Amino acid sequence: MIRVFEDPETLSRGAAEFIVGVAREAVAGRGRFSVALSGGGTPRRTYELLAQPHFRDEVDWARSHIFWGDERCVAPDDPRSNARLAKGALLDHVPVPASQVHPMDCRPSPAAGAQCYEALLREFFAPGEPRFDLLLLGLGENGHTASLFPGAPVLAETKRWVAAVYVAEQDLRRLTLTAPLINQAQAVAFLVAGAAKAAVVREVIAGPWDPKRLPAQLIRPESGQLHWLLDQASAGSLRL
Ligand code: 6PG
Numbered sequence: 227m228i229r230v231f232e233d234p235e236t237l238s239r240g241a242a243e244f245i246v247g248v249a250r251e252a253v254a255g256r257g258r259f260s261v262a263l264s265g266g267g268t269p270r271r272t273y274e275l276l277a278q279p280h281f282r283d284e285v286d287w288a289r290s291h292i293f294w295g296d297e298r299c300v301a302p303d304d305p306r307s308n309a310r311l312a313k314g315a316l317l318d319h320v321p322v323p324a325s326q327v328h329p330m331d332c333r334p335s336p337a338a339g340a341q342c343y344e345a346l347l348r349e350f351f352a353p354g355e356p357r358f359d360l361l362l363l364g365l366g367e368n369g370h371t372a373s374l375f376p377g378a379p380v381l382a383e384t385k386r387w388v389a390a391v392y393v394a395e396q397d398l399r400r401l402t403l404t405a406p407l408i409n410q411a412q413a414v415a416f417l418v419a420g421a422a423k424a425a426v427v428r429e430v431i432a433g434p435w436d437p438k439r440l441p442a443q444l445i446r447p448e449s450g451q452l453h454w455l456l457d458q459a460s461a462g463s464l465r466l
Contacts, residue, residue: 364417
């Protein structure tokens with residue numbers, strides 16, 4: 227489903243409303259809400275809005291479990307940290323129990339961190355399938371999502387749920403959920419804003435199948451729903 231909002235602020239508000247709705251449904255239906263947050267800059271305003279009483283008081287934070295879709299292997303206080311972004315904009319301002327907030331950690335090594343996070347997910351979702359109620363994703367101008375970058379070996383991953391990757395263009399190691407895990411989610415939502423993303427949005431949604439070049443095309447939930455939350459600038463010339 228594709229929803230286009232007038233501008234970044236109404237997009238962020240629409241995304242916050244969407245997240246509150248999914249959270250309410252998850253708790254009512256399954257007794258808990260599990261969400262994997264995305265990084266990057268786009269979701270910041272949505273997180274800030276969710277921390278405001280109007281939205282904050284609509285979420286059952288005591289039954290919410292917070293994960294991440296990916297993380298950069300940097301210190302927790304590094305401005306590039308996705309966990310730092312979400313904590314500063316949202317998690318430090320809502321009553322979610324600290325024991326239910328699960329940042330990724332690249333220590334003692336990215337490979338060990340990936341294994342540890344996968345073990346955490348296996349424990350959390352056992353004995354059922356690893357089905358996040360909601361998985362938020364951004365989209366890079368080069369077609370990456372989470373830390374699934376063009377041409378990366380992780381794009382061919384079929385078994386592991388979490389992988390350590392090296393992003394050469396940023397000289398940065400990262401942890402990422404893999405496409406097979408993301409595609410198990412009950413709902414996946416891309417949150418994309420800005421004219422700079424219009425071309426890649428159109429290519430990913432309406433262009434030829436080319437997931438090695440456009441990893442976001444790998445995201446096709448097996449039984450869950452795929453949502454695109456766009457502003458008019460990023461929706462560009464999409465024929466909806
Ligand atoms: C990351 C994100 C990444 C991000 C896109 C879009 O850790 O970098 O997970 O996938 O969502 O790069 O980033 P912007 O929202 O900053 O454009």
